[in-house]
Amino acid sequence: MTTLYGMADSGNCYKPRLLMAKLGIPFTNVEVSSHTGDTRKPDYVAKNPNAMVPLLELDDGRRLAESNAILLYLAEGTRFLPSDRFERALAYQWLFFEQYSHEPYIAVRRALLTFPERARDATPERLATTLERGNKALGVMEQRLAASPFFAGGYSVADIALYAYTHDAGAGGFDLGAYPAVSAWLKRVEADPGHVPMDWLP
Numbered sequence: 339m340t341t342l343y344g345m346a347d348s349g350n351c352y353k354p355r356l357l358m359a360k361l362g363i364p365f366t367n368v369e370v371s372s373h374t375g376d377t378r379k380p381d382y383v384a385k386n387p388n389a390m391v392p393l394l395e396l397d398d399g400r401r402l403a404e405s406n407a408i409l410l411y412l413a414e415g416t417r418f419l420p421s422d423r424f425e426r427a428l429a430y431q432w433l434f435f436e437q438y439s440h441e442p443y444i445a446v447r448r449a450l451l452t453f454p455e456r457a458r459d460a461t462p463e464r465l466a467t468t469l470e471r472g473n474k475a476l477g478v479m480e481q482r483l484a485a486s487p488f489f490a491g492g493y494s495v496a497d498i499a500l501y502a503y504t505h506d507a508g509a510g511g512f513d514l515g516a517y518p519a520v521s522a523w524l525k526r527v528e529a530d531p532g533h534v535p536m537d538w539l540p
């Protein structure tokens with residue numbers, strides 16, 4: 339059976355869990371947590387030299403890292419990857435945006451404020467930078483979602499990737515009330531059939 343190495347409270351790991359739940363793909367979940375240092379232990383690093391979760395392991399033993407690459411692999415041939423060439427490129431655009439302009443600020447600020455082992459990194463400068471850049475990312479999303487119900491045509495991997503940390507941005511000190519189009523989109527994502535919350539496990 340497919341195995342997902344992941345962390346329960348990681349948005350990056352929630353992305354493949356959410357998509358596999360929606361697609362009805364059975365999988366075994368193996369908790370490998372950075373809180374306990376398990377992501378850096380030799381037996382796990384032998385599987386993923388980048389020492390991070392999520393990691394998808396297929397039945398035949400092949401492994402795939404990077405949450406958005408895993409989403410694209412799982413979504414192939416499904417409604418979650420647009421068939422139109424331009425909409426598919428838009429989905430890629432928003433996946434890259436998520437990793438470069440969103441996750442490093444919105445997810446990291448949440449980790450700095452809520453993960454005990456990250457508390458020493460939560461300097462005033464780091465908190466200020468992540469707040470400013472995270473709000474910039476939310477502003478970009480607000481502009482897109484004021485004009486379009488989803489990021490790339492219909493509901494797609496782009497929405498899953500951006501939902502993962504945006505829905506819990508409040509834990510990182512972001513005020514989602516200032517972003518009405520983003521808030522309305524969160525509800526649309528949650529209303530899509532088969533949605534499961536972040537703490538869902540198979």
Ligand SMILES: N[C@@H](CCC(=O)N[C@@H](CS)C(=O)NCC(=O)O)C(=O)O
Pocket residue numbers: 345348349350351372377378389390391392403404405406437
């Ligand atoms: N770009 C990677 C980022 C993954 C990532 O940041 N994973 C964190 C958990 S959310 C991790 O494994 N950290 C390991 C550690 O800090 O030891 C992805 O999208 O999969």
